[in-house]
Amino acid sequence: MSTAPLPTRRDEAWRYSDMEALTRLWPLPAPESIVVPAGGELRRAIVQDEGAVQQIELTLGKGAVAKLHVLNIGGAYGRIELNVTLHEGADFALGAAQIGGGEQTLEIITTVTHAEPGATSRQRVRSVLGGTATGTYLGKVAVARGAQQTDSEQDVKAMLLDRSATANAKPELEIFADDVKCAHGCAIGELDPQALFYLQSRGMPPAEAKKILLQAFVAGVFDGAEDEARLQELALAKLGELV
């Protein structure tokens, strides 16, 4: 059990959170701790479909590889927090989608620390939000002193189905080395009305047309996932509820 005091919205990492729901869930269980030893490999899919705060501390030893896939879709409040530490030459990949409607609050919070040289990290996050839902991605990449040849990337996109939905995206870099490559891109948009009309003009009802476009928007993040077919299926079913 965590003995830490309940955070407030003044804490940056909880700024967009559903505090009422969090109060009900507090205190949180201790974070799950995963260590991938040097040269090891981890592949894991996480589906959050009931409303929970899930915290994972992941450490990759020298040359270790981890591929995480996250689907965050369920409950009034769903938060996935990843705290990743990369040692020399480790490789971390995250493919995540959060899909929410109604009054849902969904969050993916990552801190990826490149503690030693030569590690790589790739994060791809897609959010689809309807109703008055809020989807947040806060992603910090920290490059420690001396962690040269770090190569990191954050690719974050959100699609709003209604003007009343909210997407927050904050990629953040903290770099204490001078030979690094840290790319980040962020985009928040709406479905392309031209594409929608094109699909409908061929006979596709509006809901089907929206669904097929949204499916294309999120599909790529689960490429190569453990249990890819199940993740795609769950994502598609959730998208079907939103359109």
Place this chain on the structure above:
Amino acid sequence: MLKIENLHATVADKPILKGLSLAINAGEIHAIMGPNGAGKSTLSYVLGGRPGYEVTEGSVDFEGQDLLALDPHERAAAGLFLGFQYPVEIPGVSNVQFLRESLNAQRKARGQEPLSGGDFLKLAREKAGLLKLDMDMLKRPVNVGFSGGEKKRNEMVQMGILDPTLAILDETDSGLDIDALRIVGDGINAIMRRPDKAVLLITHYQRLLDYVQPDFVHVLAAGRIVKSGGPELARELEAHGYAEVAA
């Protein structure tokens, strides 16, 4: 088959169509020609039901139905096909998947059984062959990375698969080289020249009409049809320009 009466339409509150009337019977091919800004593309979008194109007056009857009361997908199920001047690129959605879902949505709306995956692929292969489009291109995302000519041929493959009763083809000839023009022209003839089908070709130039011989040619200027005639009218326009003929 199609009866347009006194059609007025605006785009962003600007009147574009100003009293357009036109009747098309089954078995006929009509061509609409006209200068830039005459309202040719607006006519095709209004008939297709594109949002933002508002009909302020007039009526459109399509095989006994009020076309303007239908949503775009219902118009497609009723047998209307709109060939786009600029076909849209849709990353991540494969042509085959989208066409099969579209066709089956149309069939469902008409109370028909869906086509199986195997039967659909057979149909798609046949139509792709007709338009000399590689089947591999049909498996790729819709129009992504296609050349201008490939996009237009893909439109015709879609038309072949969806098998409409009325095709409205908006500048299907633009961006085509001579060879592609002939392939597209032959495709239109093979798919649509039937006693129970009709075509409305919208074009700037005579050249497509060398391959798809129209029964009627109309000149659209300032939102109305100002002159109608037979195929000879298209040649007259080509020789003397719109200004003189439409004056």
